[in-house]
Amino acid sequence: MNMQLFHDIAFYLMYGCAALALFVIVERGLFFDYTLRQAVKLEKAMTHAVQHVRELPAELTARPSLPMTLVSDILSVKHELATDKDLEDFSESVYIANRGAVQHRLWILDTIVTAAPLLGLLGTILGIIDTFKALAVSGVSDPGAVSQGIGTALYATALGIGIAVVGMFFFNLYQERIERINDHLKVLMLRACVGRFVGPATTTSAAASRTLIETGKLQAA
Template structure:
């Protein structure tokens, strides 16, 4: 078995992990930044007077977003529900269905953080084995070549650890962003529901006269 080929395969896998990690970091970073801005903007705009999505500012409705999807679903359905308990159950189901979107593709980053050091260690082991095999065949005729082979093998471990450290930093940062976004989604859920609940206590006309429900 050619250990040199396996050693190179381990390097290619680590380069692929690095490229995939960069893609996930950039994509999720843009998504979290945009979603957080939209959530904060909607939170400020969602007053008790807002009963329909069309009453929100145009700049918040012009582009689709996770917070807007949550608010839209609740505002569209809450006037057709019979009781506050039904509204509470429906809003909870909408929140649970939408919050899962913020976790998308993070499992890839988590897997890379775990796998990269192991691939690096595998590359180092294969590289050292290949170096020792070369020594067994030709002996120590060129110490510099042996040192270079071992250095290349150890580079695999350093590369794997480096990928894992960068990935872990962004993974933990994204977890903090997820908590913040979920907190804002909960606030939006409550504000989208409270207009209907408060409105049920207001006087309403009945046969030409005001009737208190």
């Protein structure tokens, strides 16, 4: 069995994990920064007077974002729901559906954090086995070659641990970002649900109520 080949494969797998972790770190970092900025801006714009998406600033509605999707989904149907309980259930379902998008791809980073040290340890073991096989064939005629082989084997462990440490740092950092984004999404959900009967629907209901009252007075007279 060619242990050197398996040793090289372990290295290639760790290089692939490092590249994949870097992609996830950059992509999720850009997504979290953009989503958090949009959530803060939208939270400032979402006053109690806002009852429709068209009443929001154009700069917030022009580009798609996770907070804007949540707010628009609630505002588009909240005047059509019969009761506050229906609105509460609908808004909770919208929040849960959008919250899942925040966790997207983070499982890859979590898996790499766990797998990278194991791959490094596997590469080290295979490298040491290959070094001992070489010793069994040629003997200890060249101590420098033995030290080089063991050093190369230990490099695999160092590489795996390094990948895991970097990945763990960003994974924990992004967990904190996720908590902040979810808090903003909850605030936006609550603000979007406020004043369900304010606006055109209320005006129509009030006009109908006045008509009924005046009709009743005329009939009474």
